[in-house]
Amino acid sequence: MRRREILKRLEKFTCPHCGALVGCDELGKLGMYSFKIYSRHVERCQDIVEAMRAADAEEAERLRNDLP
Numbered sequence: 001m002r003r004r005e006i007l008k009r010l011e012k013f014t015c016p017h018c019g020a021l022v023g024c025d026e027l028g029k030l031g032m033y034s035f036k037i038y039s040r041h042v043e044r045c046q047d048i049v050e051a052m053r054a055a056d057a058e059e060a061e062r063l064r065n066d067l068p
């Protein structure tokens, strides 16, 4: 596989939320369940990111209310 193809594949399997490479290795080698693993990760990761954002917002609000 060409370097460009490898990079393209790595990009495709990089989680947009945490930046982790999921479902394939650094050489772009895929397994039978690569895409399934990847989509499951992204779905979970999104939930985590959203929960963290929500927590941050709450914390931010609390901090704002504590302001003198």
Ligand SMILES: [Zn+2]
Binding pocket: 015, 016, 017, 018, 019, 020, 041, 042, 045
């Ligand atoms: Zn992720």
